[in-house]
Amino acid sequence: MLRSPVFGQFARRGYKILTKPPPVPITTALTRVCTEAPFAKFDETIVLQLQLTLDPRKPGQNMKHSVVLPNGSGKTTKVLVLTSDESQRSAAVSLGAIAPYDTLEDAVRVVTEESDLSIFSGVDKIICQPADMRFLGGLGRILGPRGLMPNPKLGTVTNDIVKAVSNSMKGEVVVKTAKDGGVDIVVGKVSMGYSKLKKNTQAVLQSISASKPSEGKGVKSGLGFWKKAYISRTMGGYGREVEVATVDPANARYFRGGEEGVDKGGEEAA
Template sequence: MAQNGKKYRSASERRELGKPYEASKAIDLVKQMSFAKFDETVEVAIRLGVDPRHADQVVRGTVVLPEGTGKTMRVLVIAAGAKVQEAQDAGADYVGTEYLAKIKEGWLDFDVLIATPDQMGQLGQLGRVLGPRGLMPNPKAGTVTFDVAKAVKESKGGKIEFRVDKGGNVHAPIGKVSFGPEQLATNLAALMDTIVRSKPSAAKGVYIRNVAISSSMGPGVTIDTTPYR
């Protein structure tokens, strides 16, 4: 741990704490300050001027990152009939209603769960297992749908879901350290555009309060919020 602490402190010296940087410069710094031996995820933390205790100020949604997430997503589709073949053709990893029993037994080797609306009655019984892990399908996230082909392709192609937490913050991945600066900048722009367009009408005052970017293990860099106002 001491060695990691030293690496973290050394990396931190590359940026000026609290100084807001232009997005492209912040991305460059994050890549420079990455010191882990694995390909770290690049994450964005956005503090919003909303009060999530009020239902009309909850910010949530999805965005397809144009450059992908850098992660191979394992997709499970709970469907029957012709939708099984449709999901398989679209590239789903696991398809079928038989997986309901496997989930009950504790199997959770997937990253995204898509279900057709007619299967939600049975899935509802698994809420205690799926809910806390963020795996329960949701119409707003596009994971409860009869258009399973589109849902599978989007999940495989870089679709992420975001939701404001109790503190008014949104955390989201925008790629890997191994991504080129332009790829990360493109994904960041897509995320921020979606967040800005998701502003609740009930939110008053400054909406985008603070934006910081970091790698999984590295120090954070503050991004200038001017372009998002």
């Protein structure tokens, strides 16, 4: 058997030639991501990475929506409410949102005339009503690059501000396709344990399956919608490719096979 000079050179120097490990079921990946020795000294975030057979540059193949994680994302969300509705503003503040100005006009004036951007410091999301968008349109150059511009598809432009704030506080995440058809979603923290991470991951996968565009090239050609899947931790302590069949809610192998996690309390995951 012929071997390349490069292979022989590395072998003579004592290096191990590593091969890419095969994909594992999603249950195994979630179990190991919770039990592997921590790489960092903080509670790492778990990220689900999906490669879909979509081309967002073409009409009908872009995916953008939000989903509420049943057990939260493990992150504290700072929500800024900009509305002229006094009752909804007060209710939103009682839920933990911030609303530093009595009227939306005051907020816009401070930003545009006084160039005071401190109102957006540390803010993760801005929520407003449809009627208020006419005031925020001029702030596109400021809010756009920060990813804070309210969007009806993400539920941040709504008449029910109280519900939107409540969902954000519970752990609402955005599902959005990148230019290459990839989707990266936070599904929780390592400390949550297998059961909670499993429910969060299932909520994300089911929302993507329900929002699946009918125009995708893979869907049309019969190649499938789910191309590749990975799960990893923030600092890369554990990262593994996942068997695509086990992340497809329409597949008989969905969340089947492989290891089944056990939480810290000793109870098996549901």
